[in-house]
Amino acid sequence: MNFPVKITEDSLVARAARVAEIAARHADAVDIEGRFPQEAVNAMKAERLLGIQIPRHLGGEAASTTDIAELCSMLGQACAASAMVFAMHQIKLSSLVEHGVDGEWHCAFMRRIVAEQLLIASATTEGGIGGNLRNSICAIEIDGDICRLEKDATVISYGSHADAILITSRSHPQAASSDQVLTAFLKDQYTIEKTHVWNTLGMRGTCSDGFLFKGEAPAVQILPKPFAEIAAQSMLASSHLLWSGVWYGIAVDAVSRAQAFVRAAARKSPDATPPGALRLAEVSNLLQMVKSNVVAGLKAYEDAKADGDKLSSMGFAVAMNNVKIASSETILEIVNHTMLICGIMGYKNGTPFSLGRHLRDAHSAQLMISNDRILGNTSSMLLVHKQDTSLLG
Numbered sequence: 001m002n003f004p005v006k007i008t009e010d011s012l013v014a015r016a017a018r019v020a021e022i023a024a025r026h027a028d029a030v031d032i033e034g035r036f037p038q039e040a041v042n043a044m045k046a047e048r049l050l051g052i053q054i055p056r057h058l059g060g061e062a063a064s065t066t067d068i069a070e071l072c073s074m075l076g077q078a079c080a081a082s083a084m085v086f087a088m089h090q091i092k093l094s095s096l097v098e099h100g101v102d103g104e105w106h107c108a109f110m111r112r113i114v115a116e117q118l119l120i121a122s123a124t125t126e127g128g129i130g131g132n133l134r135n136s137i138c139a140i141e142i143d144g145d146i147c148r149l150e151k152d153a154t155v156i157s158y159g160s161h162a163d164a165i166l167i168t169s170r171s172h173p174q175a176a177s178s179d180q181v182l183t184a185f186l187k188d189q190y191t192i193e194k195t196h197v198w199n200t201l202g203m204r205g206t207c208s209d210g211f212l213f214k215g216e217a218p219a220v221q222i223l224p225k226p227f228a229e230i231a232a233q234s235m236l237a238s239s240h241l242l243w244s245g246v247w248y249g250i251a252v253d254a255v256s257r258a259q260a261f262v263r264a265a266a267r268k269s270p271d272a273t274p275p276g277a278l279r280l281a282e283v284s285n286l287l288q289m290v291k292s293n294v295v296a297g298l299k300a301y302e303d304a305k306a307d308g309d310k311l312s313s314m315g316f317a318v319a320m321n322n323v324k325i326a327s328s329e330t331i332l333e334i335v336n337h338t339m340l341i342c343g344i345m346g347y348k349n350g351t352p353f354s355l356g357r358h359l360r361d362a363h364s365a366q367l368m369i370s371n372d373r374i375l376g377n378t379s380s381m382l383l384v385h386k387q388d389t390s391l392l393g
Contacts, residue, residue, distance in 0.1 A: 012063060015047035016071040020078035027079035030205035031357050034198070036161050037205045040075075040082035041119065049086070051114030053093050058107055059114035065094070065238060066298045069245035076249020077256075080361040081205025083249055085119075087242040088157045088206075091235060092120040092166045095182060095223065098234040098305075105220040109164075109184060121162030123213060127152035131369055134231060135177040139170035140222065147219040149183065154196060154210040163187050167213065168227055180227035183217070190215035202360030233311040237301050239369075240324035244294045247327050247365050248287075251334040254358045255280075255287050258338035261345065261353045276341035283337040290330050297323035314385040321378045328365035335362045 023040035030037045044050055053068060054060025068090050075083035093113070100106030112118060124133040138151040149169050156165065164186045171181045196210025223230065258280055265274035300319055304310040339346045339355050346355040 012049075012052060012061075012067055012071060013074070015049060016074045019043040019047055019049065019082075020074050023075060023082040024078035027082070028357065030079060030081050031202075031360075034200075034204040034207070036158060036207045037079060037082040037085065038161075040079060041085060041161070044086060045117035045119075048114075048117060050089060050117045050119060051093075051110075053090055053097055054110045054114055055097065055101065058101075058110045060110070065241060065301055069241055069294065069298055072242050072245035073249040073252065076246040077253040078249075079205070080246060080250050080357075081203055083246040084203055084206050084243075085158055087246050088122055089120050091238045091242055092122050094234045094238040095166060095230050096184070099223055099225045099230050103220070103224055105218070106184070106223065109221075116163070118163035119158070119161065121157050121159050121165045123151065123153040123156045123159070123165050123167040123211075125153060125155045126168075127154050129177075130154070131373065133168065133369070134180070134228070136168055136170045136180050137177065139173040139175060140181060140183060141173060142219050145219055146216060147183065147222060148216045149185075149213070150215075151213045152195070152210075153192075153213050155198075155208045156192065156211050156213070157208045158206055159192055159209055159211050160194075160207065165190065165213070165215075167215070171226070178228070181222050182227045182230055183215075183222045185215040185217050185221065189217040201363055202357070203364045229312070232317065233308060236317070237311070237320045240320045240327075241294065241297050241301060243365070243368060244290075244297065244323060244327035247331045247362065248290050248294055250358050250362055251287055251290060251331045254335045254338040254355055255283055257346070257353045257355060258283065258341040261342045276343075279337055279341050283334055283341070286330055286334050286337065290327055290334070293323055293326045293330075314381045315388055318378055318381055318385065319388070321374045324369075325371055325374060325378075328368075328371060331362045331365055332359075335359045 019040060022043045023037060026037060026039045052061045052063040056062050072083050072087045075086055096106055096110055125131050126137055128137050129135050140147050140149045151167060151169060164184055166182055166184050168180050168182055171179050191214050192211035194209050195212055198207050198209045262274045262276045262280050304316055310316055335355060335358050342353040342355060345351045345353040348354060349356055
């Protein structure tokens, strides 16, 4: 793992580095056993990283999306599953931070997240619609001051381990499928019955099983803004950027292993250029492309956050979609290159150059959210929106 210089013992980078050390220690076991990275999550809580995005007046540290993406990258170098749990938590938190600060209940909830280091899960997929998060079949029912919801959630990220779940649904039983709301349910306000087991190629430690969700809570826990606004103005951008941070971290560690392999070969034959040296130069170029892509996306998001119209614009949506597509496709090319560099030592498990876990985890990138779905959405927008070609953003 290759982390930036630790500025102070209490800096976000220093705290994340300590978590990453623990995550790396257990990464292979988490992957092999398909188990939740409990040690890493316990360390996140001990380092008080779960509430860093929350505003200072609610007890948090007002960490920016750029700050959080850097931590996702650091954790991704250690254990992709741990990094993805952290990223998914922060993505859900962005919905609260950006759209819940005017609600008394949601502000109190954010204070609890900081004080108790609560882990927040996501339930946006549903039987019958798959990963199309902008449509729901289930509908929340409001009865006086109480709301009730039952949802066939085919995936709930680390659902069995969460302290609360943010869940999408139609806004009422007669609503259109795209007329959605997002509701926060605390652990003692719902039951989940497992319907699908998360037995996957990679990202095994996220334990994103499927569940039948049944919840009942005060209706004030429904976020006041329509989910369409929440998705457009915070959730989709933060998802694409923080996921890209995780994937970049996977790629960084893969390239570091390949570089160590080439250096070891050079030491053995100092008078000859190692066979993998040229590919190492090529993969360094690809890694820089991913970094530049993510950095540009983060800057665009931070610049746009003060302008709700810009956040909801087609141009911004196209830009964020392109960040996700480029990052998710290039990471596979990078890990494939590093596998060729390391050869059989990268292909085998249990060596300092093993890359099987990286390759399997990287394959999830094109599926979260499906690149085909994103490209379809982008193509529809480009029918009516002119592509931004300026270098000035």
